[in-house]
Amino acid sequence: MTQERLSGTPRGPGSTNRSRLIPPPSSIIWAMGIAITGVILYISRGMVLILLIATGVAYLINPLVKRAESIAIKRSVAVTGLYLGIILSLIVSAYLLVPRLRAEVTALSGSFPSFTKQLDETIDAVQAEVIAKYPTVSGMFPAREARYDKLNAFMKEQTEDLPGLVSHLATIVIAAAFIPIFSFFILRDSPKLIQSVMDRLPPAQIETSVAVWCEIDRVIGRYLRGLALDGLVIGTAAAVGLWVLGVNYPLLLGAFSGLANVVPYLGPILGGGLAMLTALMQFKSLSPIGNVLILYLSIKLLDDVVIQAATIGKSVHLHPMLLLASVTTIGHTFGVFGMILAVPAVTVLQEIIKLMLERRRYRAGVSDPHLGKGVPVQPYVC
């Protein structure tokens, strides 16, 4: 340490001991900017969520736009054409699938008023089945009246928030209208946005800073597209399997299983659980549950070994422990959407930390011990 530093002598104009304690103005402006952005994001979190979902949709469609761009078609023309195509396919699939789905929804809503009674009868039937097999456990089950009261109270508690659910439904309808519009503009204008950010970055930083964005873009794009494809395959497999097993509402349960699959770990349990509950209430016996369980375990095994390997693959380089911890923690704080966004969020963080460590290592002149591994060093070149 130099004498100048030890004595606390100012090193330049305007440099005092006090200035060391107070961060430079740019840091204060950055901190204030981040804080204000955080507050704005929190206030408008509903809209932020819609924007995030719209970005996800844009990621799903982007490869098709890129394909059109690769043959020198204007991006705006490609995006508009694709949207028209998607709208047309949605109309056709609605024409083919909606009557069947509507029949399932009508049947389901018709059975809602007697739901508690049906559930009670199912529990009775299952109890009788268990007692018939294992008479010694008969004393473990509560009296029917007490159970019925508890069940009624539980159902009342669940349906009390129905007005709240209706308001949520309104939000979902608004989101359904906004998401396609937002994703259209994100798809059409994202290259211009990226270009304008690149134009503002310091030239010497372009390579490293945009490289992080490229890696994040690649990982998230693959993850989201893989997830969508995975959900589609799982949903179809579940619907077909349930239809073969003769379980009611196969289309609805298949759609739910496919959608729930986007939530890591919890999703497959929810999808399988609901299908098993439906089978239990329909057949009022434990034996069909085994078939549904085998179906869902087979789908899960197929998903882990074949489908995920082919769709998501190695796009996410997260350790399973870190993946589980991030899904649980972020899910606990932000709910189901937090669970879905946990993987991309942690991936982004991981890539940024990786680049920062890499830069630090290079500046310190330390080479990466992992680099060059497996590459034999030639003793000569000829």
Add this chain to the structure above:
Amino acid sequence: MFKLHWPEWTRDPEQLRRLKLLEKVPLFAGLSRRQLGKLLVKLFEKEYGAGEAIFLEGEPGKALFVVLDGKVSICRAGQGGEHRLATLGPGAYFGELALIDDLPRSATARADEPSALLILYKSHFDDLIEGHSTIAIRVMGNLLKALAGYVRTAQTSGTSHDALTYSPSVVAPKQSEMPPERAGR
């Protein structure tokens, strides 16, 4: 085979201009127009002012650069300041080793005059070659030819064997030593 002809108003003149330039880049020689199109959508364009650094020696190498317009100098720090190793013009490329390894840049690149560059990031390149083995084989083949060219040139000009062993320093020979296919000549 049936070939679809798109009306003129649907075509992007900027993409067509870039496509024509890419056809002349030696690194992408042998790629069909369709394959070049797939490569093209992975590229970013960036303009640099005269004297602006494109990358600095010692920084992590993450991308390949293709000169669209202008002139770029490749320099290396040495005794008594920076030494110019090469000057590159439109159609030439540099920073190609970033597509192969993750080692730091062994030279600095600087725009001599206002220049426009196309940038291909390693992650996008990896993404492309994973699904398109033909593109990977062609580009890697061209890259190997260029690297073999450096090694032969350096050997004939008397560079020691130590410097030619596995090392990222074989990046930019002097322009006079540069193989013609590399300099876009």
